[in-house]
Amino acid sequence: MIDWGPVLLSLRVGLTALAFVFVTGTLAARAMTRRDFPGKDVVDGLLVLPLVLPPVVTGFLLLLLLGRNGPVGGFLEGSLGIRLLFTLHAAVIAAAVVAFPLMYQSAKAAFQGVDARLEDAARTLGAGEARVFVTVTLPLAWPGLVAGTVLSFARSLGEFGATVMVAGNIPGQTTTVPLAIFFAADAGDMRAAGTYALVISGLCMVLVVALNAWTRRRKPNWQRRARASRAADDRHSSVTRC
Amino acid sequence: MLSVRARKRLPDFTLEVDFEVRDEILVLFGPSGAGKSMTLRMIAGLERPDAGEIRLSGRVLYARDPKAWVPPRGRRCGLVFQDLALFPHLDVTANVLFGAPSRDGQARGRLAEMLERFRIGHLARRFPAELSGGEAQRVALARALMADPDVLLLDEPFSSLDAETRRAVGDEVVAAHRTWRIPFVFVTHDREEAERLGDRMLFLRGGRQVAPPG
Numbered sequence: 001m002i003d004w005g006p007v008l009l010s011l012r013v014g015l016t017a018l019a020f021v022f023v024t025g026t027l028a029a030r031a032m033t034r035r036d037f038p039g040k041d042v043v044d045g046l047l048v049l050p051l052v053l054p055p056v057v058t059g060f061l062l063l064l065l066l067g068r069n070g071p072v073g074g075f076l077e078g079s080l081g082i083r084l085l086f087t088l089h090a091a092v093i094a095a096a097v098v099a100f101p102l103m104y105q106s107a108k109a110a111f112q113g114v115d116a117r118l119e120d121a122a123r124t125l126g127a128g129e130a131r132v133f134v135t136v137t138l139p140l141a142w143p144g145l146v147a148g149t150v151l152s153f154a155r156s157l158g159e160f161g162a163t164v165m166v167a168g169n170i171p172g173q174t175t176t177v178p179l180a181i182f183f184a185a186d187a188g189d190m191r192a193a194g195t196y197a198l199v200i201s202g203l204c205m206v207l208v209v210a211l212n213a214w215t216r217r218r219k220p221n222w223q224r225r226a227r228a229s230r231a232a233d234d235r236h237s238s239v240t241r242c
Numbered sequence: 243m244l245s246v247r248a249r250k251r252l253p254d255f256t257l258e259v260d261f262e263v264r265d266e267i268l269v270l271f272g273p274s275g276a277g278k279s280m281t282l283r284m285i286a287g288l289e290r291p292d293a294g295e296i297r298l299s300g301r302v303l304y305a306r307d308p309k310a311w312v313p314p315r316g317r318r319c320g321l322v323f324q325d326l327a328l329f330p331h332l333d334v335t336a337n338v339l340f341g342a343p344s345r346d347g348q349a350r351g352r353l354a355e356m357l358e359r360f361r362i363g364h365l366a367r368r369f370p371a372e373l374s375g376g377e378a379q380r381v382a383l384a385r386a387l388m389a390d391p392d393v394l395l396l397d398e399p400f401s402s403l404d405a406e407t408r409r410a411v412g413d414e415v416v417a418a419h420r421t422w423r424i425p426f427v428f429v430t431h432d433r434e435e436a437e438r439l440g441d442r443m444l445f446l447r448g449g450r451q452v453a454p455p456g
Contacts, residue, residue, distance in 0.1 A: 121327040123314040124286050125341030125389050135340075139331045 002195045005172055006180040010157050010200070013088070013176055017095035017156040022149055025103030030133075033111040051101035058098060059165025066090065066166060084166075091167035091174050095156035103152040110144020111137065143215055150211040154204045244393045244425045248284050248294035248304075252277065257449035260294075263393070263425035267416070269440030270429045276446040278429040279324070282395045285427070286321045287314035299392045320391030322399045326382040328370035334381050335366045341389030352388065359421075360384045360414070376407040383418060393425045394418075400435070412439050 028047060032040070050058050066073040066084045076082040084090050114137050122132045138145075160178035167174035169183055177200045184193040244263040249256060257277040261268070270278045283289040285296060287303065290311075296304040298319070303312045320341075328337050338356060342349040357363040360380040370378060379399060386394060396415065400408045416439060419426050430436050436443055445452050 115327070117323055117325065117327045118329060120286075120288050120314070121321070121323060121329070122340065123288070124317070124319060124321040125385070126315045126318075126343070127340070128315050136329060 002192060002199075003180075006175050006177045006196065007199055009088075009172075009174075010176040010178075013091050013095050013159075014153055014157040016092045017099055018149065018153045020092075020096045021099050021103045021152050021156070022145075025100055025148065025152070026107045026145060029104050029107035029111055030137075033108055047104055048101045050098050051105070055098055055159065055161025056165060059094060059162030062090075062094060062097065062162060062166045066093070086166070086168045086170060086174065088167075088173055091163050091176060094162035094166050095159045098159050098162050099152035099156040102155050103148040106144050106148025106151065107141070110141035110148070113144065114140045146214065147211060150207050154207050157203065158200060243297075243299065244285070244427070245297045246281070246285060246294075248281070248291035248296060250280065250284065250289065250291045252280065252449065255449040257281065259446070259451060261444055261451070263427060265423045265425055266441040267419055267426040267428055267439055269436040269443045270427060270446055271433065271436040271440075271443050272431065272446035274431055277449040278431075278446055279397050281446070282321065282397050282427065282429060285317075285393070285395060286319045287312060287317050288321075318390070318392040320386035320389060320394040322382050322386050322394070322396045324397045324399065324401060326370075326378055326399065328373075328378060328382060328385070330370050333367050333369050334362060334373075337370070337381060338362075338385045338388050340385060343390055356384045356388050375403045376411055379403070379407075379411045380414060383414065387418065387422060391424065393427065394422070396426065396428045398429050398431065400430075408435070415439060 032044060032047075063085070064070050068074060068077055068085075073084055076084060084093070118136050118140070119132050122136045127135065157176075158178055159176070160182065163174070163176060164179060164182070169175050169179050175183070177196050181193045181196045181200075184190075184196065243265075246262070247260045249258045251257075254275070255277070257280055259277070259281050270281060272278055280289060284291050284304075285298075291304060291306075293306045294304070295302065295306070298317070301312070302310045303317055303319075304310060329340065332340070334357075335353065339349065339353055342352065354363075357366060360383060362377060362380050362384060365373060365377055365381070370381070373381065382399065400411055403411065412435060415426070415428070428436075428439055430439075
Protein backbone atom coordinates (compact mmCIF):
# COMPACT_ATOMS: atom_id res chain seq x y z
CA MET A 1 0.00 0.00 0.00
CA ILE A 2 1.38 3.39 -0.91
CA ASP A 3 1.24 6.55 1.12
CA TRP A 4 -1.46 8.70 -0.49
CA GLY A 5 -0.14 11.82 1.24
CA PRO A 6 1.94 13.06 -1.71
CA VAL A 7 -0.98 12.50 -4.12
CA LEU A 8 -3.38 14.54 -1.98
CA LEU A 9 -0.70 17.17 -1.48
CA SER A 10 -0.10 17.36 -5.22
CA LEU A 11 -3.82 17.84 -5.88
CA ARG A 12 -3.99 20.53 -3.22
CA VAL A 13 -0.96 22.36 -4.61
CA GLY A 14 -2.23 21.95 -8.18
CA LEU A 15 -5.71 23.25 -7.48
CA THR A 16 -4.51 26.21 -5.42
CA ALA A 17 -1.98 27.15 -8.08
CA LEU A 18 -4.68 26.74 -10.74
CA ALA A 19 -6.98 29.21 -8.98
CA PHE A 20 -4.25 31.86 -9.17
CA VAL A 21 -3.17 30.96 -12.66
CA PHE A 22 -6.69 30.96 -14.10
CA VAL A 23 -7.43 34.47 -12.87
CA THR A 24 -4.04 36.06 -13.56
CA GLY A 25 -3.52 34.24 -16.86
CA THR A 26 -6.94 35.24 -18.16
CA LEU A 27 -6.61 38.86 -17.10
CA ALA A 28 -3.06 39.16 -18.44
CA ALA A 29 -4.12 37.64 -21.76
CA ARG A 30 -7.08 39.99 -21.97
CA ALA A 31 -4.92 43.03 -21.28
CA MET A 32 -2.26 41.96 -23.77
CA THR A 33 -4.70 41.27 -26.62
CA ARG A 34 -6.60 44.54 -26.29
CA ARG A 35 -3.85 47.01 -25.57
CA ASP A 36 -0.79 48.26 -27.38
CA PHE A 37 2.09 49.84 -25.54
CA PRO A 38 5.82 50.27 -26.01
CA GLY A 39 7.75 47.20 -24.91
CA LYS A 40 4.76 44.90 -25.32
CA ASP A 41 6.92 42.20 -26.91
CA VAL A 42 9.30 42.23 -23.96
CA VAL A 43 6.46 41.94 -21.45
CA ASP A 44 4.97 39.09 -23.48
CA GLY A 45 8.36 37.37 -23.50
CA LEU A 46 8.69 37.71 -19.74
CA LEU A 47 5.24 36.22 -19.19
CA VAL A 48 6.10 33.20 -21.32
CA LEU A 49 9.62 32.82 -19.97
CA PRO A 50 8.84 30.12 -17.36
CA LEU A 51 7.63 27.90 -20.20
CA VAL A 52 10.97 27.88 -21.98
CA LEU A 53 13.36 28.22 -19.05
CA PRO A 54 14.51 25.01 -17.39
CA PRO A 55 12.30 24.71 -14.28
CA VAL A 56 15.41 24.54 -12.12
CA VAL A 57 16.40 27.99 -13.35
CA THR A 58 12.92 29.32 -12.61
CA GLY A 59 13.26 27.76 -9.17
CA PHE A 60 16.65 29.34 -8.68
CA LEU A 61 15.29 32.78 -9.58
CA LEU A 62 12.39 32.23 -7.20
CA LEU A 63 14.87 31.19 -4.51
CA LEU A 64 16.68 34.51 -4.92
CA LEU A 65 13.39 36.41 -4.91
CA LEU A 66 11.71 34.66 -2.00
CA GLY A 67 14.77 33.98 0.15
CA ARG A 68 15.51 35.76 3.39
CA ASN A 69 17.79 38.21 1.57
CA GLY A 70 15.58 38.52 -1.53
CA PRO A 71 13.32 41.52 -2.12
CA VAL A 72 10.03 39.65 -1.60
CA GLY A 73 11.11 37.14 1.00
CA GLY A 74 13.07 39.73 2.96
CA PHE A 75 10.08 42.04 3.15
CA LEU A 76 7.63 39.31 4.16
CA GLU A 77 9.89 37.92 6.86
CA GLY A 78 11.15 41.26 8.12
CA SER A 79 7.85 43.08 8.46
CA LEU A 80 5.21 40.35 8.63
CA GLY A 81 7.14 37.41 9.99
CA ILE A 82 6.07 35.16 7.14
CA ARG A 83 8.54 32.62 5.85
CA LEU A 84 7.84 31.29 2.36
CA LEU A 85 10.77 29.07 1.50
CA PHE A 86 10.41 25.35 2.25
CA THR A 87 6.69 25.62 2.97
CA LEU A 88 3.58 24.56 1.12
CA HIS A 89 3.19 28.17 -0.05
CA ALA A 90 6.49 27.95 -1.87
CA ALA A 91 5.37 24.77 -3.61
CA VAL A 92 2.19 26.54 -4.72
CA ILE A 93 4.14 29.56 -5.96
CA ALA A 94 6.56 27.37 -7.91
CA ALA A 95 3.71 25.40 -9.49
CA ALA A 96 1.79 28.58 -10.34
CA VAL A 97 4.75 30.34 -11.92
CA VAL A 98 5.61 27.35 -14.08
CA ALA A 99 1.99 26.70 -15.11
CA PHE A 100 1.13 30.35 -15.77
CA PRO A 101 2.44 30.55 -19.38
CA LEU A 102 0.21 27.65 -20.48
CA MET A 103 -2.92 29.40 -19.23
CA TYR A 104 -1.73 32.74 -20.57
CA GLN A 105 -0.93 31.38 -24.03
CA SER A 106 -4.21 29.48 -24.35
CA ALA A 107 -6.27 32.42 -23.15
CA LYS A 108 -4.43 34.79 -25.47
CA ALA A 109 -5.10 32.59 -28.48
CA ALA A 110 -8.73 32.26 -27.40
CA PHE A 111 -9.23 36.02 -27.06
CA GLN A 112 -7.49 36.71 -30.36
CA GLY A 113 -9.94 34.29 -31.98
CA VAL A 114 -12.92 36.37 -30.88
CA ASP A 115 -14.08 38.65 -33.69
CA ALA A 116 -13.54 42.24 -32.50
CA ARG A 117 -16.57 43.34 -34.52
CA LEU A 118 -18.83 41.30 -32.25
CA GLU A 119 -17.50 43.22 -29.28
CA ASP A 120 -17.99 46.48 -31.18
CA ALA A 121 -21.55 45.45 -31.99
CA ALA A 122 -22.24 44.84 -28.31
CA ARG A 123 -20.85 48.28 -27.48
CA THR A 124 -23.09 50.06 -29.99
CA LEU A 125 -26.02 48.17 -28.45
CA GLY A 126 -25.33 49.87 -25.14
CA ALA A 127 -23.14 47.30 -23.38
CA GLY A 128 -20.34 48.52 -21.10
CA GLU A 129 -16.95 46.82 -21.12
CA ALA A 130 -17.83 44.41 -18.29
CA ARG A 131 -20.99 43.25 -20.05
CA VAL A 132 -19.15 42.90 -23.36
CA PHE A 133 -16.60 40.69 -21.65
CA VAL A 134 -19.09 38.49 -19.81
CA THR A 135 -21.76 38.10 -22.51
CA VAL A 136 -19.68 38.11 -25.71
CA THR A 137 -15.96 37.61 -25.18
CA LEU A 138 -16.02 34.92 -22.48
CA PRO A 139 -18.60 32.59 -24.07
CA LEU A 140 -16.78 32.74 -27.41
CA ALA A 141 -13.35 32.23 -25.86
CA TRP A 142 -14.56 29.54 -23.45
CA PRO A 143 -13.16 26.42 -25.16
CA GLY A 144 -9.67 27.93 -25.24
CA LEU A 145 -9.90 28.92 -21.58
CA VAL A 146 -10.94 25.39 -20.61
CA ALA A 147 -8.03 23.94 -22.57
CA GLY A 148 -5.64 26.32 -20.84
CA THR A 149 -7.07 25.38 -17.45
CA VAL A 150 -6.58 21.67 -17.98
CA LEU A 151 -3.08 22.05 -19.39
CA SER A 152 -1.89 24.33 -16.63
CA PHE A 153 -3.40 22.10 -13.96
CA ALA A 154 -1.63 19.07 -15.41
CA ARG A 155 1.59 21.06 -15.58
CA SER A 156 1.37 22.15 -11.95
CA LEU A 157 0.68 18.57 -10.84
CA GLY A 158 3.91 17.44 -12.40
CA GLU A 159 6.09 20.35 -11.33
CA PHE A 160 9.46 19.19 -10.00
CA GLY A 161 12.47 21.36 -10.77
CA ALA A 162 11.29 24.70 -9.42
CA THR A 163 9.50 23.04 -6.51
CA VAL A 164 12.54 21.18 -5.26
CA MET A 165 14.55 24.40 -5.33
CA VAL A 166 12.16 26.49 -3.24
CA ALA A 167 10.10 23.96 -1.28
CA GLY A 168 12.54 21.14 -0.71
CA ASN A 169 11.41 17.73 0.41
CA ILE A 170 9.61 17.90 3.72
CA PRO A 171 7.39 14.82 4.06
CA GLY A 172 3.75 15.74 4.56
CA GLN A 173 4.47 19.39 3.89
CA THR A 174 6.14 19.81 0.56
CA THR A 175 6.59 16.30 -0.79
CA THR A 176 4.38 16.28 -3.87
CA VAL A 177 4.21 13.25 -6.14
CA PRO A 178 7.11 14.22 -8.44
CA LEU A 179 9.35 14.80 -5.40
CA ALA A 180 8.23 11.54 -3.83
CA ILE A 181 9.15 9.75 -7.06
CA PHE A 182 12.59 11.30 -7.20
CA PHE A 183 13.48 10.63 -3.60
CA ALA A 184 12.02 7.11 -3.64
CA ALA A 185 14.05 6.24 -6.73
CA ASP A 186 17.10 7.91 -5.24
CA ALA A 187 16.74 5.72 -2.16
CA GLY A 188 16.37 2.61 -4.34
CA ASP A 189 12.67 2.10 -3.58
CA MET A 190 11.68 1.44 -7.22
CA ARG A 191 8.37 -0.02 -6.22
CA ALA A 192 7.11 3.17 -4.55
CA ALA A 193 8.59 5.34 -7.32
CA GLY A 194 6.88 3.20 -9.97
CA THR A 195 3.53 3.33 -8.21
CA TYR A 196 3.61 7.10 -7.91
CA ALA A 197 4.70 7.40 -11.53
CA LEU A 198 1.76 5.27 -12.55
CA VAL A 199 -0.68 7.30 -10.49
CA ILE A 200 0.44 10.64 -11.87
CA SER A 201 0.59 9.36 -15.46
CA GLY A 202 -2.92 7.99 -15.11
CA LEU A 203 -4.19 11.25 -13.68
CA CYS A 204 -2.67 13.35 -16.46
CA MET A 205 -3.91 10.92 -19.10
CA VAL A 206 -7.45 11.13 -17.75
CA LEU A 207 -7.30 14.92 -17.79
CA VAL A 208 -6.10 15.17 -21.37
CA VAL A 209 -8.49 12.51 -22.69
CA ALA A 210 -11.38 14.18 -20.87
CA LEU A 211 -10.42 17.50 -22.40
CA ASN A 212 -10.32 16.01 -25.89
CA ALA A 213 -13.68 14.35 -25.41
CA TRP A 214 -15.15 17.56 -24.06
CA THR A 215 -13.97 19.73 -26.95
CA ARG A 216 -15.21 17.21 -29.50
CA ARG A 217 -18.54 16.26 -28.01
CA ARG A 218 -19.64 19.24 -25.95
CA LYS A 219 -19.52 21.52 -28.96
CA PRO A 220 -21.58 24.52 -28.05
CA ASN A 221 -25.20 24.13 -29.06
CA TRP A 222 -25.03 26.76 -31.75
CA GLN A 223 -22.13 25.14 -33.60
CA ARG A 224 -23.61 21.67 -33.57
CA ARG A 225 -26.96 22.85 -34.81
CA ALA A 226 -25.38 25.02 -37.46
CA ARG A 227 -23.51 22.00 -38.79
CA ALA A 228 -26.65 19.90 -38.79
CA SER A 229 -28.61 22.52 -40.70
CA ARG A 230 -25.83 22.96 -43.24
CA ALA A 231 -25.72 19.21 -43.75
CA ALA A 232 -29.49 19.23 -44.25
CA ASP A 233 -29.14 22.00 -46.83
CA ASP A 234 -26.50 20.00 -48.67
CA ARG A 235 -28.70 16.93 -48.76
CA HIS A 236 -31.58 19.05 -49.93
CA SER A 237 -29.62 20.66 -52.74
CA SER A 238 -28.18 17.35 -53.93
CA VAL A 239 -31.73 15.95 -54.10
CA THR A 240 -32.89 18.90 -56.15
CA ARG A 241 -29.91 18.52 -58.46
CA CYS A 242 -30.86 14.90 -59.13
CA MET B 243 -30.83 65.37 -36.37
CA LEU B 244 -27.29 64.17 -36.86
CA SER B 245 -24.52 66.57 -37.72
CA VAL B 246 -21.04 65.39 -38.51
CA ARG B 247 -17.93 67.46 -38.99
CA ALA B 248 -14.87 65.31 -38.62
CA ARG B 249 -11.31 64.93 -39.78
CA LYS B 250 -9.14 61.87 -39.33
CA ARG B 251 -5.73 61.03 -40.69
CA LEU B 252 -5.64 57.59 -42.23
CA PRO B 253 -2.59 55.77 -43.64
CA ASP B 254 -3.41 56.69 -47.26
CA PHE B 255 -5.30 59.95 -46.99
CA THR B 256 -7.01 62.33 -44.62
CA LEU B 257 -10.72 61.74 -44.22
CA GLU B 258 -12.71 64.94 -44.08
CA VAL B 259 -16.50 64.96 -43.89
CA ASP B 260 -19.06 67.64 -43.09
CA PHE B 261 -22.77 66.90 -43.38
CA GLU B 262 -26.12 66.90 -41.64
CA VAL B 263 -28.85 64.30 -41.74
CA ARG B 264 -32.46 65.07 -40.84
CA ASP B 265 -35.05 62.33 -40.55
CA GLU B 266 -34.15 61.06 -43.99
CA ILE B 267 -32.05 58.35 -45.59
CA LEU B 268 -28.66 59.72 -46.50
CA VAL B 269 -26.62 57.47 -48.75
CA LEU B 270 -22.85 57.62 -48.43
CA PHE B 271 -21.72 56.46 -51.80
CA GLY B 272 -18.28 55.93 -53.26
CA PRO B 273 -15.61 53.41 -54.21
CA SER B 274 -14.13 51.00 -51.65
CA GLY B 275 -11.55 52.60 -49.42
CA ALA B 276 -13.05 56.07 -49.68
CA GLY B 277 -13.61 56.35 -45.94
CA LYS B 278 -17.32 55.48 -45.86
CA SER B 279 -17.10 52.80 -43.18
CA MET B 280 -14.65 54.90 -41.16
CA THR B 281 -17.18 57.74 -41.19
CA LEU B 282 -19.83 55.45 -39.71
CA ARG B 283 -17.40 54.11 -37.11
CA MET B 284 -16.57 57.65 -36.03
CA ILE B 285 -20.27 58.45 -35.62
CA ALA B 286 -20.79 55.27 -33.58
CA GLY B 287 -17.77 56.05 -31.42
CA LEU B 288 -15.71 53.04 -32.48
CA GLU B 289 -13.06 55.36 -33.91
CA ARG B 290 -11.93 58.70 -32.60
CA PRO B 291 -11.68 61.63 -35.04
CA ASP B 292 -8.65 63.93 -34.89
CA ALA B 293 -10.80 67.04 -35.05
CA GLY B 294 -14.33 68.24 -35.54
CA GLU B 295 -17.64 67.81 -33.81
CA ILE B 296 -20.39 65.18 -33.93
CA ARG B 297 -23.85 65.97 -32.59
CA LEU B 298 -26.95 63.83 -32.41
CA SER B 299 -30.38 65.05 -31.34
CA GLY B 300 -28.88 68.03 -29.58
CA ARG B 301 -26.23 66.01 -27.69
CA VAL B 302 -22.55 66.47 -28.39
CA LEU B 303 -21.07 63.00 -28.97
CA TYR B 304 -17.61 64.18 -29.86
CA ALA B 305 -15.89 67.52 -29.90
CA ARG B 306 -12.26 68.45 -30.08
CA ASP B 307 -12.58 71.76 -28.29
CA PRO B 308 -14.02 71.92 -25.68
CA LYS B 309 -13.27 68.26 -25.31
CA ALA B 310 -16.26 65.95 -25.37
CA TRP B 311 -16.47 62.20 -25.79
CA VAL B 312 -19.42 59.88 -25.35
CA PRO B 313 -18.42 56.17 -25.44
CA PRO B 314 -20.22 53.93 -27.97
CA ARG B 315 -22.54 52.45 -25.36
CA GLY B 316 -24.03 55.86 -24.55
CA ARG B 317 -24.42 57.17 -28.10
CA ARG B 318 -27.72 55.61 -29.12
CA CYS B 319 -26.31 54.95 -32.58
CA GLY B 320 -27.61 51.75 -34.13
CA LEU B 321 -25.01 50.16 -36.40
CA VAL B 322 -25.65 47.35 -38.85
CA PHE B 323 -22.25 45.90 -39.72
CA GLN B 324 -21.15 44.79 -43.16
CA ASP B 325 -21.02 41.15 -42.05
CA LEU B 326 -23.91 41.83 -39.63
CA ALA B 327 -21.92 40.73 -36.55
CA LEU B 328 -24.82 38.75 -35.11
CA PHE B 329 -23.74 37.01 -31.90
CA PRO B 330 -23.17 33.41 -33.05
CA HIS B 331 -23.70 31.92 -29.58
CA LEU B 332 -27.07 33.59 -29.01
CA ASP B 333 -30.35 32.71 -30.68
CA VAL B 334 -32.41 35.23 -32.61
CA THR B 335 -34.42 36.26 -29.54
CA ALA B 336 -31.33 36.88 -27.43
CA ASN B 337 -29.66 38.74 -30.30
CA VAL B 338 -32.62 41.08 -30.75
CA LEU B 339 -33.03 41.59 -27.00
CA PHE B 340 -29.33 42.33 -26.44
CA GLY B 341 -29.68 46.07 -26.81
CA ALA B 342 -33.20 46.46 -25.40
CA PRO B 343 -33.10 49.28 -22.85
CA SER B 344 -34.99 47.30 -20.21
CA ARG B 345 -35.32 43.59 -19.65
CA ASP B 346 -38.78 43.67 -18.10
CA GLY B 347 -42.15 42.65 -19.51
CA GLN B 348 -42.28 45.74 -21.67
CA ALA B 349 -39.19 44.67 -23.60
CA ARG B 350 -40.79 41.26 -24.14
CA GLY B 351 -43.85 42.92 -25.61
CA ARG B 352 -41.73 45.05 -27.91
CA LEU B 353 -39.76 41.96 -28.86
CA ALA B 354 -42.87 40.19 -30.14
CA GLU B 355 -43.79 43.31 -32.08
CA MET B 356 -40.31 43.59 -33.53
CA LEU B 357 -40.10 39.93 -34.58
CA GLU B 358 -43.50 40.31 -36.21
CA ARG B 359 -42.49 43.53 -37.91
CA PHE B 360 -39.46 41.93 -39.57
CA ARG B 361 -41.15 38.56 -40.18
CA ILE B 362 -38.63 36.65 -38.08
CA GLY B 363 -41.02 35.36 -35.40
CA HIS B 364 -40.73 31.80 -36.67
CA LEU B 365 -36.92 32.03 -36.34
CA ALA B 366 -36.93 33.11 -32.68
CA ARG B 367 -35.10 30.00 -31.42
CA ARG B 368 -32.67 29.65 -34.30
CA PHE B 369 -28.99 30.54 -34.17
CA PRO B 370 -27.41 32.95 -36.69
CA ALA B 371 -25.59 30.16 -38.52
CA GLU B 372 -28.97 28.60 -39.28
CA LEU B 373 -30.35 31.69 -41.04
CA SER B 374 -30.41 32.55 -44.73
CA GLY B 375 -28.77 35.79 -45.87
CA GLY B 376 -32.03 37.73 -46.02
CA GLU B 377 -33.23 36.41 -42.66
CA ALA B 378 -29.95 37.36 -41.01
CA GLN B 379 -30.30 40.87 -42.46
CA ARG B 380 -33.73 41.29 -40.95
CA VAL B 381 -32.50 40.02 -37.58
CA ALA B 382 -29.64 42.54 -37.68
CA LEU B 383 -32.08 45.37 -38.47
CA ALA B 384 -34.39 44.28 -35.67
CA ARG B 385 -31.50 44.03 -33.20
CA ALA B 386 -30.25 47.53 -34.01
CA LEU B 387 -33.71 49.12 -33.84
CA MET B 388 -34.68 47.28 -30.65
CA ALA B 389 -32.05 49.36 -28.82
CA ASP B 390 -34.16 52.42 -29.63
CA PRO B 391 -31.38 54.36 -31.40
CA ASP B 392 -31.46 58.02 -32.41
CA VAL B 393 -29.78 57.22 -35.72
CA LEU B 394 -29.35 54.03 -37.72
CA LEU B 395 -26.05 53.47 -39.52
CA LEU B 396 -25.91 50.76 -42.18
CA ASP B 397 -22.46 49.73 -43.44
CA GLU B 398 -22.92 48.03 -46.83
CA PRO B 399 -25.22 45.57 -45.15
CA PHE B 400 -26.34 43.86 -48.35
CA SER B 401 -22.98 43.17 -49.98
CA SER B 402 -23.25 39.39 -49.59
CA LEU B 403 -26.82 39.01 -50.92
CA ASP B 404 -28.07 38.07 -54.36
CA ALA B 405 -29.77 40.81 -56.39
CA GLU B 406 -33.32 39.75 -55.62
CA THR B 407 -32.88 39.45 -51.85
CA ARG B 408 -30.94 42.66 -51.90
CA ARG B 409 -33.86 44.52 -53.42
CA ALA B 410 -36.30 43.00 -50.93
CA VAL B 411 -34.20 43.91 -47.88
CA GLY B 412 -33.66 47.37 -49.36
CA ASP B 413 -37.45 47.87 -49.41
CA GLU B 414 -37.45 46.64 -45.82
CA VAL B 415 -35.04 49.42 -44.86
CA VAL B 416 -37.15 52.08 -46.57
CA ALA B 417 -40.27 50.75 -44.81
CA ALA B 418 -38.48 50.73 -41.46
CA HIS B 419 -37.44 54.30 -42.04
CA ARG B 420 -41.05 55.31 -42.63
CA THR B 421 -41.96 53.76 -39.25
CA TRP B 422 -39.03 54.98 -37.13
CA ARG B 423 -38.51 58.42 -38.64
CA ILE B 424 -34.94 58.83 -37.45
CA PRO B 425 -31.88 59.67 -39.56
CA PHE B 426 -30.56 56.66 -41.51
CA VAL B 427 -27.06 56.72 -42.97
CA PHE B 428 -26.63 54.03 -45.57
CA VAL B 429 -23.22 53.16 -46.99
CA THR B 430 -22.98 51.45 -50.36
CA HIS B 431 -20.77 51.34 -53.43
CA ASP B 432 -23.66 50.26 -55.65
CA ARG B 433 -24.94 53.25 -57.61
CA GLU B 434 -28.33 51.75 -58.46
CA GLU B 435 -28.96 50.91 -54.81
CA ALA B 436 -27.82 54.38 -53.75
CA GLU B 437 -30.30 56.05 -56.07
CA ARG B 438 -33.17 53.74 -55.16
CA LEU B 439 -32.85 53.98 -51.37
CA GLY B 440 -31.48 57.43 -50.68
CA ASP B 441 -33.42 60.63 -50.13
CA ARG B 442 -30.07 62.34 -50.52
CA MET B 443 -26.67 61.17 -51.65
CA LEU B 444 -23.18 62.07 -50.60
CA PHE B 445 -20.31 61.02 -52.80
CA LEU B 446 -17.04 60.21 -51.07
CA ARG B 447 -13.72 59.69 -52.82
CA GLY B 448 -10.30 59.50 -51.23
CA GLY B 449 -11.73 60.80 -47.98
CA ARG B 450 -13.34 63.92 -49.52
CA GLN B 451 -16.92 64.79 -50.26
CA VAL B 452 -17.16 65.53 -53.97
CA ALA B 453 -19.98 66.16 -56.40
CA PRO B 454 -21.24 62.85 -57.79
CA PRO B 455 -19.90 62.22 -61.30
CA GLY B 456 -22.37 62.46 -64.20
